[in-house]
Amino acid sequence: MKNLLFTAAFMVIVACNNSTPEQELNSLIQSYQDYKKDPNTNYPLGDYSEYQFEKQATFCDSLLTQLKKINTKNFIEDDRISFKLLEFVLNEAITKYKFKMHWNPILSDAGFHTSLTYHVRPITSKKNALNYLKLLKAIPLFIKQQTELIKKGLDAGMGQPLVIFKGYESTYEQHITATAEENFYYSPFLNLPNPLSQREKDSLKTAAKNIILEDVIPSFQYVKTFLEDEYYPKTRKSIGISEIPNGRAYYQSRVDYYSTLKLSPEEIHQKGLDEVARIKAKMEEIIQEVNFKGTFKEFIMFLRNDPQFYAKTPEELLKHARNIAKKL
Known part of the structure; x- marks a missing residue:
């Protein structure tokens, strides 16, 4: 695998040495897309x-090194945008690995195990059904790999705050069913497409039941045991992400990513306060201009409740939306 990675990177370097800057950029973009x-x-x-995470970070770091060598002086706007986007994506992949974000795949409203439900979709063909069965069969390995990463995160002090897991048991207990038929992951087999013969349908249903009983349900039982016996006891009492090792630097990286601005968290916060103050001052001016008799809070309620501020027909709503869009 390492040889393949080296070969791919080497081919990109060779291609770039005999190409225009635009071709070099397109080659790197194609290399990234092929890798993904x-x-x-x-x-x-x-x-x-x-x-796998290390390999991806190494690959992205190699591409970024090549990207920085490209002369962008004569790039047209489209190429400049493509350059910046690729640079942004590669930097984010490297940053994620640097802060070991893959060691913490659990959030209050999502988690590694909840993402599996997105694979539950209507079955449209026999091939589709067989592919879905492969996904179900792969759940134990998926859970095993994810929990191994989480254990590393716990050892590094990267556990989430316990307070966010109130009611979290519903995300896994609902998949620990007494029978395969009542399991959510079996639901696509309740309505198999008619082109399949009855024999094929019965065969697929039998396979699904066996996999759910032998692989899916035990996997979620393991998730329950792991979270309740190992993870929750090691979660932290503090709330802020700055409390974890290297947390402040990590938080700054999230500010950089989501704002795309080179500002500190404190500067972002102050910018928000300043903007709220500016908007409120402008609203106070409007209150004076329209001679509204009442408090600021009453003015807000007036805007929310008075019928004159609501469109009465779809056409009127579209008209107002169009006018607002023209002003943006």
């Missing part, structure tokens, strides 16, 4: 091994 699309049949749900 590269399927691994051994991991139908994706490879979440530590090695």
Whole structure:
């Protein structure tokens, strides 16, 4: 695998040495897209091994090094945008690995195990059904890899605050069912397409029941045991992400990513306060201009409730939306 990665990077370098800056950029973009699309049949749900994350970060770092060597002086606007976007994406991939974000795939409203439900979709063909069965069969490995990463995060002090997990048990207990038929992951087999023969339908349903009983339900039982016996006891009492090791630097990286501005968290916060103050001052001016008799709070309620501020027909709503769009 390392040889393949080296070969791919080497080919990009060779191609770039004999190309125009625009061609060099397109070559790097294509290389990145090919890497992202590269399927691994051994991991139908994706490879979440530590090695895979390291490999991706190394690959992105190699591309970024080549990207920085490109002379962008004569780039047209489209190429400049493509350059900046690729630079942004590569930097984010490297940053994620630097802060070991893959060691903490759990949030208050989502988690590694909840993402599996997105694979539950209507079955349209036999091929579609067989692919879905492969996904179900891969759940134990997926869970194993994810929990191994989470354990590393716990050891590094990267656990989430316990307070965010109130009611979290519903995300896994609902999939621990007494029978396969009542399991959510079996639901696509309740309405198989008519082109399939009854024999094919019965065969697929039997396979699904076996996989759900032997692989899916035990996997969610393991998730329950892992979270309740290992993870929750090691979660932290503090709330802010700055409380974890290297947390302040990580928070700054999120500010950089989501705002795309080179500002500190304190500067972002102050910018928000200043903007709220500016808007409120402008509203106070309007209150004076329209001679509104009442408090600021009453003015807000007036705007929310008075019928004159609501469109009465779809056409009127579209007209107002169009006028607002023209002003933006």
